[in-house]
Amino acid sequence: MKSYLPPRFVIDRDAERCIGCQVCVRQCSFDAHAYDGEEDEVRSYDENCVGCHRCAVFCPTQALDIRLNPLSYRPNANWRPEAIEDIIRQSESGGVLLTSMGNDKSYCIYWDHLLLNASQVTNPSIDPLREPMELRTYLGRKPDRVELDPASLSLKTQLAPQVAVELPVLFSAMSYGAVNLNVQESLARAAAEAGTLFNIGEGGLHRKLYQYANNVIVQVASGRFGVHPEYLDAARVIEIKIGQGAKPGIGGHLPGGKVTEDVAQTRMIPAGTDALSPAPQHDIYSIEDLSQLIYALKEATNYTKPVCVKIAAVHNSAAIASGMVRAGADIIALDGLRGATGAAPKIIRDNVGIPIELAIAAVDTRLRKEGIRNQASIIAAGGFRNSADVVKAVALGADAVYIGTAALVALGCTVCQQCHTGRCAWGICTTDPVLSKRVNPEIGARRLVNLLRGWSLEIKEMLGGMGINALESLRGNRLHLRGVGLTDSELEVLGVRLAGR
Amino acid sequence: MDHWKRINNPYDDDKVIDACGLFGMMDTSGGRFSGVDAIAAISNMHERGNGLGGGFAVYGLYPQYAEHYAFHVMYLDEAARREAEALLQDGFRVALAEPVPTRKTRGVQDPPLVWRYFLQMRTQDGQKLSHDDYVLQKVMQINTGVRDAFVFSSGKNMAVFKGVGYPEDIANYFRLEEYQGYLWTAHSRFPTNTPGWWGGAHPFNVLDWTVVHNGEISSYGINRRYLEMFGYHCTMQTDTEVIAYAVDLLMRRHKLPIEIVADVLAAPLWSQIEREDEERIAFHTTLRQVYGSLLLNGPFSVVIAHQGEMIGLTDRIRLRPLTAAVKGNLLFLSSEESAIRLVSPQLDRAWSPMGGEPIVGSLDRPLGKREPVAAALAAT
Numbered sequence: 001m002k003s004y005l006p007p008r009f010v011i012d013r014d015a016e017r018c019i020g021c022q023v024c025v026r027q028c029s030f031d032a033h034a035y036d037g038e039e040d041e042v043r044s045y046d047e048n049c050v051g052c053h054r055c056a057v058f059c060p061t062q063a064l065d066i067r068l069n070p071l072s073y074r075p076n077a078n079w080r081p082e083a084i085e086d087i088i089r090q091s092e093s094g095g096v097l098l099t100s101m102g103n104d105k106s107y108c109i110y111w112d113h114l115l116l117n118a119s120q121v122t123n124p125s126i127d128p129l130r131e132p133m134e135l136r137t138y139l140g141r142k143p144d145r146v147e148l149d150p151a152s153l154s155l156k157t158q159l160a161p162q163v164a165v166e167l168p169v170l171f172s173a174m175s176y177g178a179v180n181l182n183v184q185e186s187l188a189r190a191a192a193e194a195g196t197l198f199n200i201g202e203g204g205l206h207r208k209l210y211q212y213a214n215n216v217i218v219q220v221a222s223g224r225f226g227v228h229p230e231y232l233d234a235a236r237v238i239e240i241k242i243g244q245g246a247k248p249g250i251g252g253h254l255p256g257g258k259v260t261e262d263v264a265q266t267r268m269i270p271a272g273t274d275a276l277s278p279a280p281q282h283d284i285y286s287i288e289d290l291s292q293l294i295y296a297l298k299e300a301t302n303y304t305k306p307v308c309v310k311i312a313a314v315h316n317s318a319a320i321a322s323g324m325v326r327a328g329a330d331i332i333a334l335d336g337l338r339g340a341t342g343a344a345p346k347i348i349r350d351n352v353g354i355p356i357e358l359a360i361a362a363v364d365t366r367l368r369k370e371g372i373r374n375q376a377s378i379i380a381a382g383g384f385r386n387s388a389d390v391v392k393a394v395a396l397g398a399d400a401v402y403i404g405t406a407a408l409v410a411l412g413c414t415v416c417q418q419c420h421t422g423r424c425a426w427g428i429c430t431t432d433p434v435l436s437k438r439v440n441p442e443i444g445a446r447r448l449v450n451l452l453r454g455w456s457l458e459i460k461e462m463l464g465g466m467g468i469n470a471l472e473s474l475r476g477n478r479l480h481l482r483g484v485g486l487t488d489s490e491l492e493v494l495g496v497r498l499a500g501r
Numbered sequence: 502m503d504h505w506k507r508i509n510n511p512y513d514d515d516k517v518i519d520a521c522g523l524f525g526m527m528d529t530s531g532g533r534f535s536g537v538d539a540i541a542a543i544s545n546m547h548e549r550g551n552g553l554g555g556g557f558a559v560y561g562l563y564p565q566y567a568e569h570y571a572f573h574v575m576y577l578d579e580a581a582r583r584e585a586e587a588l589l590q591d592g593f594r595v596a597l598a599e600p601v602p603t604r605k606t607r608g609v610q611d612p613p614l615v616w617r618y619f620l621q622m623r624t625q626d627g628q629k630l631s632h633d634d635y636v637l638q639k640v641m642q643i644n645t646g647v648r649d650a651f652v653f654s655s656g657k658n659m660a661v662f663k664g665v666g667y668p669e670d671i672a673n674y675f676r677l678e679e680y681q682g683y684l685w686t687a688h689s690r691f692p693t694n695t696p697g698w699w700g701g702a703h704p705f706n707v708l709d710w711t712v713v714h715n716g717e718i719s720s721y722g723i724n725r726r727y728l729e730m731f732g733y734h735c736t737m738q739t740d741t742e743v744i745a746y747a748v749d750l751l752m753r754r755h756k757l758p759i760e761i762v763a764d765v766l767a768a769p770l771w772s773q774i775e776r777e778d779e780e781r782i783a784f785h786t787t788l789r790q791v792y793g794s795l796l797l798n799g800p801f802s803v804v805i806a807h808q809g810e811m812i813g814l815t816d817r818i819r820l821r822p823l824t825a826a827v828k829g830n831l832l833f834l835s836s837e838e839s840a841i842r843l844v845s846p847q848l849d850r851a852w853s854p855m856g857g858e859p860i861v862g863s864l865d866r867p868l869g870k871r872e873p874v875a876a877a878l879a880a881t
Contacts, residue, residue: 122518122693123717123799124820131818132770138790144731145755146791153758155784162790371730374791467719467800469818470768472793479515479722501513 004088007046010067011055017063018042024055024064029425029435030418052416054425086346097347100419100429102246102340102383102405105350109338110357110490111389115499117480119467126469128460134470135456137400138162139237139377140306141330160330161306163236166195167456168394168471171448172381172404173219173241173310175201177254177263177275178342178419179408180436181208183428186411186444188212193445194452199402202241202252202277204266205231217308220297222251223277225267229300237331238297239308240290242281245339245382248312248352252277253343258422258431291327298328306330306377313337313359313382314352318366325367325376333402334359336382340405342429343420356382357396361494364397364476373476387455391462396494397476410451411444504648509701510738512694515722517701517739519692521715522549523823525804525834526844527684527811529867532830533561536677536685538844543687544669545840549715552608553697554690555671556663558654558704558711558806559682567658569596569619570636575699576614577649585643585650586618592639593620601662601675608670613699615653615675617660633708633753640707645736651700656709657808663688663702671702683864684811686804688713705741707749709807714741715836716801716821727794740801747795748805759812759861765792767817767857804834809864819856826851832862 011032020042024033032048033055035041049066056064073081090097119125126133140162147156171187178201185208191198192215199217200209204226209216213234220227221241232238243249254263254275264271284290294307308331309324311317321332336356341349360380367373380393381402393401405415412426419429427438463469466480474480482499483491491498510517524543528534539557563571572589576582589595596619603612622632630638640652654661659682662675668689672678688703695701704711718724718740725735725743731754733746744766751762765788774785789796800820805812813834815823826833826841826848833841838851854860862868 119719119799122520123719126818132772134771136771142791144791146757146788147755148757148761150756153761154780155787157787157791159787159790368726368730373730467717468798470793470796470798472789473720473723473796473798475723475794476726477720477722480719497515 001092003092005047005085005092006071007049007069009049009051010046010069011044011049012065012067013042013044014063014065017061019061019063021060023058023060027054027058027425029423029430029432050416050418051414052418052425053414096345098343098420099346099349099417100341100343101415101417102338103349104417107337107355109383110355110486110494111385111392113483113485114357114392114494114496115482115484116388116391116395116462116466117482118465123467125467126464128457128464131464132469133460133463135167135459137165137168137471139165139331139379139399141376142374144374161304163197163306164195165197165400167452167459168398168400169390169452169455170196170217170379170400170402171198171407172402173199173201173217173239174342174404174408175203175219176206176266177203177258177431179429180427180431180439181206181262182436182439182441182444183408183411184209185441186439186448187407188215189441189445190448190452191215193449196452197236199239203254203263203275204268205234206262206266210234220293221277222279222281223275225269225275225277228268232297232301235301235305237306237308238301239310239331239333240281240293240297241310242284242290243310243312243314243335244341245312245335245337245353245356246341247344247348248314249279250344250348251279255422260431260433263431287323287327290324294328308333308379310335312339312352313354313356315354317354317359318362321363322366322370322372325372329376331377331379332363333379333381334363335402336380338383339381340383341419356380356393358493360393360396360398365495368476387458388462390455391459391474392481394471394475395477395481397478399475406451407448410447411439505644505651505700506736506738508698509695511696514694514738517692517737518694518717519554519690520549520717521691521703522546522689522836522840523687523713523715523802523804523834524836524840525684525686525713525806525811525813527832527862528830529832529862529864530830531561531683531864531867533681533683535679535681536672539685539687540669540672540677542835542840542844543689544667545843546689546835546837547667547669549691549836550667550689551691552667553665553692553695554663554688554702555666555668556661556688556702556704556713557668557672557677558659558661558686558706558713559677559680560659560684560806560808561682562660562680563619563658566596566619569621570655570657571660572618572620572655573601573653573660573662574616574618574643575651575653576616579614581647581649582614582616585647588639588643588647589618589620592623594623595620603674604676606666606670606674609664609666609674612664612674637708653700654706654711656706659709659711659808661704661706661711663704664699665697665702684806686711686713686806686811701737701739703741705737705739705745707745708753710745710749711806712741712745712748712803714744714801714803716740716803716816717799718743718797718801719799720797723794724797744797744801744803744805747797751792751795759810760859761788763812763814763857763859764788765795766797767814768796769857770817802836811862813854813860815854815856817857823854824851825854825860827868830868832860832868834860
């Protein structure tokens with residue numbers, strides 16, 4: 001069938017600059033460049049280009065320029081190019097349209113409508129270069145009070161397990177199979193060096209990564225891939241994955257092609273078979289079932305580690321979260337509308353869930369109203385781009401945030417949304433052994449540590465400006481936020497005043 | 502209370518912002534002395550206030566009514582007095598009701614009526630609630646239910662005298678040189694976002710706790726939201742109120758001694774905790790994990806008092822001044838050393854406490870009995 005789909009990008013090759021070295025041919029995993037031996041010429045094929053810029057970055061003579069295809073349809077507010085092209089693709093494939101990464105639509109990004117405070121006159125700002133500035137955060141269930149032995153004044157209270165992170169930024173779940181081992185090792189090394197945690201996702205924990213177990217969050221997801229006693233024992237935190245922001249209510253599907261021998265072993269499934277994660281966990285059809293799984297995992301690990309429950313941010317998140325805390329969750333992970341994925345139906349990614357900002361505010365407020373906010377930490381996820389987003393999330397009420405896309409961008413990702421093809425030219429979202437080599441765990445870890453260090457310096461600057469020298473004094477402190485361009489109802493849900501008030 | 506909130510914070514700012522001068526003076530052997538020195542000392546720090554609030558808390562004030570709850574109540578009119586008194590008659594046995602003696606003073610304009618009541622529990626009262634919680638409930642009823650009535654203080658054998666004016670004017674107005682107590686705290690206020698009203702002056706009181714405070718709490722938003730989970734509502738929107746409730750929660754309800762409360766409000770840094778022995782690490786780590794939301798961040802120095810005890814504390818990086826001094830059994834706390842030297846030129850010792858280090862004067866541990874003073878203080 002002839003495809004009616006026009007190329008999305010145009011590849012401009014400057015003939016004067018091109019030296020025919022074929023770097024672009026070797027770098028492109030989508031066959032957008034090819035060498036014509038007969039003519040001794042490198043050619044480009046626009047229709048194959050995904051706009052990942054791998055070739056442009058690696059071209060030694062800057063001969064390549066990748067631009068959006070200027071091809072214009074007749075302007076139409078309803079029938080925008082995306083709507084037309086989705087129909088073209090669907091009429092050619094007859095299936096569910098797949099995509100990847102997070103929601104790319106223009107739903108309100110509340111971070112861009114929230115502004116931070118700074119001290120002037122009545123309160124001195126604090127210079128983090130000269131004064132201590134504390135970002136350490138403990139994740140886990142806390143009691144309402146500390147009890148002392150009245151005679152000796154020694155501690156009677158024994159806390160449930162707590163896990164420290166040195167900055168409130170953790171690496172979000174990315175499974176082996178979705179990404180390759182080099183990516184996971186980069187994340188693991190960086191987490192260990194920066195004093196934070198990385199989430200291994202639902203694909204099991206590869207043997208090679210057991211040495212980073214002190215920094216790992218392991219997942220128990222609906223497919224139960226790679227879950228065994230040693231796996232649970234190794235973990236710092238166990239996360240029950242109920243849902244994902246990019247595809248709330250939807251399971252996962254790792255195609256057999258990505259299930260290499262090594263992936264198969266780690267997931268404990270036959271090589272080459274599709275790894276299907278059911279939409280629900282089939283032993284959790286209700287809140288009491290969740291409680292049973294939480295306590296089964298706590299029993300299995302002798303109550304030595306916090307159990308986190310991750311849900312997609314949906315309409316009733318506040319009520320659901322309250323139930324989760326009462327069911328025994330020590331940590332609640334909320335994954336918002338803009339949370340990313342290695343593969344998801346486009347219609348789901350683009351239309352299901354709610355923005356993480358509103359979910360954090362609603363959940364934090366509800367747990368406080370019920371007097372149970374201490375009983376669980378909140379980790380927020382879904383599209384955090386920079387340290388200011390993190391600070392705003394903490395001020396709204398999150399204990400920490402998960403970053404996924406931001407970490408991958410540090411490793412080279414340009415958010416071209418081709419993860420579901422398994423052909424990532426940057427060697428990230430692929431298990432192809434040749435492509436995987438493009439991520440070097442040592443260099444990858446350095447880039448990630450640099451990112452975390454940069455963010456943590458920036459967070460300290462922002463805190464100091466607000467006259468705060470410990471992150472816990474900002475957590476849930478919404479007086480340090482003001483809204484711009486938001487309606488009264490939006491401000492009410494966020495619990496934030498309008499700028500100027 | 503909404504009514505008072507609007508008066509206290511007329512522009513509905515995040516919170517009431519003010520700065521000020523503090524002074525505290527206590528005879529740890531329990532000897533009572535007149536207000537002359539405290540008045541002189543706080544007046545010496547005139548520049549720290551702007552005439553929009555001055556006040557005093559006195560303990561050991563009413564020995565003849567030591568077991569009665571002493572209510573000092575402010576009224577804007579007689580109707581408010583009649584309404585509040587009906588409430589008091591209904592809730593307590595009233596041993597004595599009288600206007601607080603005053604004299605005409607230049608600088609004190611449009612004073613409200615201030616009355617005092619010595620109250621006892623009726624036997625059937627407080628069966629469900631503890632006496633303290635019962636009293637607290639009645640105070641809230643007056644403050645929220647009776648328009649134009651506001652309770653200045655409600656503890657036993659203590660009282661708060663405060664109003665709009667410089668503290669020396671307020672002292673003159675209430676004839677404070679005529680009273681005796683073993684513990685005096687004083688405050689001179691410099692509010693920036695309120696015109697000042699009598700109830701908004703310091704000391705702030707809840708039960709027999711009083712707080713005089715200089716500073717702006719940057720963590721106010723979360724301190725307040727945390728306390729709300731325990732049923733405290735910061736209706737006055739001042740950070741002083743947050744401090745008072747935090748101390749009430751930690752000391753009265755959670756039964757933590759003051760030294761440990763100081764470790765919550767001005768928590769040691771993680772880098773300091775790491776240098777302690779294993780047991781202290783566990784102790785301080787647990788405190789910060791559980792009470793992180795009560796850490797008072799931002800600049801403050803504060804003098805907190807209750808029956809038999811006076812506590813001075815600054816924020817952990819010491820962004821507001823506090824000087825401590827000892828002379829015999831006397832403990833002084835002041836924004837400025839000069840104010841102490843004015844009333845007691847010869848001191849055994851005067852020093853600036855470390856940030857976050859509580860200075861505690863207690864009737865249980867009179868200073869004079871312990872030698873050397875410095876070591877004993879450090880041990881607290």
